[in-house]
Every structure is written in structure tokens, then in C-alpha cells.
Amino acid sequence: MIKAHQLTKRYGSKTAVDNIDFTVEAGRVTGFLGPNGAGKSTTMRMILGLDRPTSGTVEVNGKPYTQHTAPLREVGALLDGRATHPGRTAYKHLLTLAATHGIGSSRVREVIELTGLESVAGQRAGGFSLGMGQRLGIASALIGDPTTIILDEPVNGLDPEGIRWIRTLMRDLAAEGRTVLLSSHLMSEMNQTADHLIVIGRGRILADGPTDEVIAGVxxxxxxxxxxxxxRLKTVLTGPGVELSLLSDQTLEISGMAADQIASAVAAEDLVLTALTTHTGTLEEAYLSLTAGDVEYRSGDR
Structure with a gap:
């Protein structure tokens, strides 16, 4: 579990993270969303002890990251897939990380297989493609078999097969009871992967809840x-707060009334429906609406 309380970070006169509270629970994938400059990277760096909060606290598995005696076994993180020695092979890089925590070579071979690096394990990391660099970064995050995983843009550079692999991996890790925090700008992937969302803008929490509820609420x-x-259907469904729109000769769109309420009202009047579906907006629509006033760098219209 990751728990932040009144977490604040200032750089001079600029407030990057502004008194935020959130909890990342175990057993689910939590998506961390926000525009560039929103405070995501600063927050993740404070979680990992790379930046010190100006005020407030953030704990991982009950204590600050820096107080864990074996941090790789507690938290695995990918913030920069290129954060490896370019002259070191993938195998040597992982073996070096493992040695710092007394982790055996069998675990190194295990994560190499898990991340699809078998064919390049003996190659120097400096020659890796962006996608292979990401896979090595993910292998590094998993080397200690941690209970908490934090990944920033993990699908960057991956092909469609790799994207599906990371999506499945994240959900499998959460299903094992681990805490998974995932940051990405790919809304389609986040919608398919994240059970819960935390949306941040200009250092403040804009939304925090189950993915479906955040989308529907916005x-x-x-x-x-x-x-x-x-x-006849219009007559049956007319009431306070209910809005009706005719989409075609036989299709009616209703807001202000849930599907089960509509079904009950129609059944009471012996009306026959040939279709009944609920429609919500997309995660992209919800995200853009939430962050509309918090975008630091905005492109011009053409």
C-alpha cells in the first residue's frame, strides 16, 4: 500500500505538489493520470525517496521508502527505462542489482524470461531499442519480487504484443495481491488496465475513485x-429531472433515469422494448474535461 498525507513539494515559489492525500490499495491496478507539469513525476519521486517533501508524508507498506532495509523487495520502480549502464549487458545489469539484496542468479534468469529478454540478455544495454530498454527497466523493477510496483509510461516504445503483455502482467500482479501504480498518457491502455484512477492537475487531486465511477461522474x-x-414511451418516462431525446424514429435517449428504473416503468405499462443500453463517455473525454483548466502547455487550434 502507498499512502500520502498532506504531501507537498515546493521548488522556490513554485508549488509542484499541493497538500494532497491519496491511498494506492493492494490488489488492484491504480492509474495515475495528469498533464505534463501536473506533479505526477514529483509525486512518484517522493514516494521513492528521490525527492524530499516540503511537508506532509508518504509511506510505502507502512513506512517511508528510505526506511526499508531491503527496498527492492518492497518496491520495484520504473521511472526511466534508460537508467542503466550502457556498457553493461542486460544479464550483468540485473545480476548487479540482485547482488545488492542477496538475490540469486536464478531470479535474474526468471525475470529475463518473464520480460522476453532471453535473446538479448548477453548484449550491452546501450545498443537496445527503446522497447527493449523498457523491458529491461521492467525486469529491474521486478528483480526483488516486490509487493509494490510503480511504473511510469511502461508501454513507451513497445509494439502491440508488448503492450498487451504489460497490460496482462500488471493485472496479474494486482491479482496476486500486490500494489500497482501505473502512470501513462495512453488513455485506451489505462481504460483497459486500471481498476482505480487518481487524476492530478497543477499539483492537486482532481479525481480519485474506481475507473467507471470517475468516467460516469464526469x-x-x-x-x-x-x-x-x-x-407512448415518452409519456411513461416523463418526470422531474428526466430528459428525453429522439435519436431516430424508434430510438430514444434518456438521461436522469437509470436503466433498471426505465425497465420497471416500461414493464408496468406492458410496453415492449427491442433494445435497452447504457452509454457513458470515454476515459479520454473524462480526462480532458477534468484537466481542461490545468494544462500547462496547450497547443494552438488550426
Whole structure:
């Protein structure tokens, strides 16, 4: 578990992280979202003891990261896939990390196989492609078999097969009861991978909740029904706070009324529906709406 309380970081007059509270629970993948300059990287660096908070606290598995006697067994992190000695082979790099914690070579071979590095394990990391560098960074994060995993843009440079692999890996690690914090700008991947979302903008938490609830809470939801008697259906569903929109001759879009309420009302009137579906916005729409006023670098319109 990762727990932050009134976490604040200032650089001179600039506040990068502004008095935030959040908890990253074990057993689920938590997505960490925010525009460039929002405070994500600073927050992750404070979690890992690389930056010291101006005030407040952040703990990993019950204590600050720097107080763990065997940190690689507690937390595995990927913040920069290129943070390896370019002249060292993948195997030697992982073996060196393992030696700092008394981890045997069998674990090195295990993570090499897990991350698909068998064919390049004897090659120098400086010659790796971006995708292979990412795989080595992920292998480094997993070398201590940690209970908490923090990955920043882990799919950067990966091909479609690699992206699907990291998605499955993150969900499998969470299913084992581990704490997984995942930062990415790829909304489609985050939507498929994250169970829970924390959205940050200009150093403040903008949203914190289950992925579906965050999306629905920002974009709203509507129900679409299809029937052969639209006029009668309009009469049945009319009420306070209910808005009806005719999309076609037989399809009606309803907001302000849940699908089960609609089904009950229709059944009571012996109306026949040929379709009933709930529609919500996308994660991208919710994210853009949440962060609309918090984008530090905005592109011009054409």
C-alpha cells in the first residue's frame, strides 16, 4: 500500500505538489493520470525517496521508502527505462542489482524470461531499442519480487504484443495481491488496465475513485431504448429531472433515469422494448474535461 498525507513539494515559489492525500490499495491496478507539469513525476519521486517533501508524508507498506532495509523487495520502480549502464549487458545489469539484496542468479534468469529478454540478455544495454530498454527497466523493477510496483509510461516504445503483455502482467500482479501504480498518457491502455484512477492537475487531486465511477461522474450516462411506440414511451418516462431525446424514429435517449428504473416503468405499462443500453463517455473525454483548466502547455487550434 502507498499512502500520502498532506504531501507537498515546493521548488522556490513554485508549488509542484499541493497538500494532497491519496491511498494506492493492494490488489488492484491504480492509474495515475495528469498533464505534463501536473506533479505526477514529483509525486512518484517522493514516494521513492528521490525527492524530499516540503511537508506532509508518504509511506510505502507502512513506512517511508528510505526506511526499508531491503527496498527492492518492497518496491520495484520504473521511472526511466534508460537508467542503466550502457556498457553493461542486460544479464550483468540485473545480476548487479540482485547482488545488492542477496538475490540469486536464478531470479535474474526468471525475470529475463518473464520480460522476453532471453535473446538479448548477453548484449550491452546501450545498443537496445527503446522497447527493449523498457523491458529491461521492467525486469529491474521486478528483480526483488516486490509487493509494490510503480511504473511510469511502461508501454513507451513497445509494439502491440508488448503492450498487451504489460497490460496482462500488471493485472496479474494486482491479482496476486500486490500494489500497482501505473502512470501513462495512453488513455485506451489505462481504460483497459486500471481498476482505480487518481487524476492530478497543477499539483492537486482532481479525481480519485474506481475507473467507471470517475468516467460516469464526469461525463454522465444516458440510456438508449428502442421501441415501436415512441410516443407512448415518452409519456411513461416523463418526470422531474428526466430528459428525453429522439435519436431516430424508434430510438430514444434518456438521461436522469437509470436503466433498471426505465425497465420497471416500461414493464408496468406492458410496453415492449427491442433494445435497452447504457452509454457513458470515454476515459479520454473524462480526462480532458477534468484537466481542461490545468494544462500547462496547450497547443494552438488550426
Amino acid at each position: 461525463t454522465g450516462s444516458t440510456v438508449r431504448v428502442r421501441t415501436n411506440d415512441v410516443d
